[in-house]
Amino acid sequence: MTPSEFGTLDPRIPVVAVDVAVFTVLGGELKVLLVRVKKRPYTGIWALPGGIICSDESLEEAAYRELAEKTGLKSVYLEQLFTFGDVNRDKTRRAISTVYFALVNAEGLKLKTTEKYAGMEWFSVKKLLRLAYDHANVVRYAVKRLRWKLEYTNVAWSLLQRAFTLTELQSAYESILGKKLDKRNFRKKILLLKLLTATGNMKRLGAHRPAELYRFKTRKPVIVKVL
């Protein structure tokens, strides 16, 4: 059964959808990838890319499929974030949506526009427009969770180049947190988390003193172990 067949059912029966919140840092700002909806009643309004799951795929498979179909993005690491199920979150019917999120390096990323949408753009999370469905709420929640993850996980691995200076890392953290951090304090705390390892190489930038290059010990999700 295909998603479109689900759509013909009694609108009180919940349909199960997935939506994907893809974040990046561009121009020192945390941005989220949105698509412009064509179909009513949300025509012309921006939303997260997503859609209804097919009967023969898992939620995760549906999230990867929807992201690839709607934005062209592949090989992006998706993590399940939260499932939104309030009764009136979609004006047209009862829809449950499991939201996946990703933090990507936008450099060299291949986005494709599809006929399904009227457009696709990165939007600063600071000045979000009115979004379709409950997606403004979803994005706010995703940003909160992403900021939390900076505190106790290596979530930034997928945003940065393989090797980076602590200044570059701090800059990424500041963009995501939306605030400046004290340089000495940041260095001390980030190294205490034991998520990083020094590469032994230096980065030389013009007349500046060369800066040590670090990398994440693991380029897949891990959490800080304290106990």
Next chain:
Amino acid sequence: MTPSEFGTLDPRIPVVAVDVAVFTVLGGELKVLLVRVKKRPYTGIWALPGGIICSDESLEEAAYRELAEKTGLKSVYLEQLFTFGDVNRDKTRRAISTVYFALVNAEGLKLKTTEKYAGMEWFSVKKLLRLAYDHANVVRYAVKRLRWKLEYTNVAWSLLQRAFTLTELQSAYESILGKKLDKRNFRKKILLLKLLTATGNMKRLGAHRPAELYRFKTRKPVIVKVL
């Protein structure tokens, strides 16, 4: 529309369910609350309490309702954990389940048995039987996430009395983690997380030196802030 009406639909259409993983510490062991299923094909097999959502309630409302109906538990703090949506996780039909979890103090907890189930018991997570649906997998994942939460949140607040000694807290942590922790190291690290505050009162236990009583600064979920 009631849950039973959903059940009559085409089995390929996903139904949306909630399941609740309630954990406690009893006899020094982490335990999970299970109910014994009556209906086929899982007759006699243990499972997490849960059920299909109604059309007029949110996922969270459904989780609280199911928990109260099936176990008698109310006033328990539930947190959304994860949504399980693999295609064959339920033998009888396509079912998506959003799992909520709780960590409770089992002392004085009022459990009720209902006709819907053949029994209800606390099971040690160490020796889990074969469970219905994908619930063995769900419980394993919930235990992993609960253990992670000990590292960076105040999740234990709902398990402990309002005031407790560091020895009592360490004992709770050890039961959940399933391993012994070094006393000095535990005290140092737990205080560094800044989740606790000293009450100024002491607990006297027989001939032992009185121990300082602590409490969690907040009795609702918070995460450790590092940056």
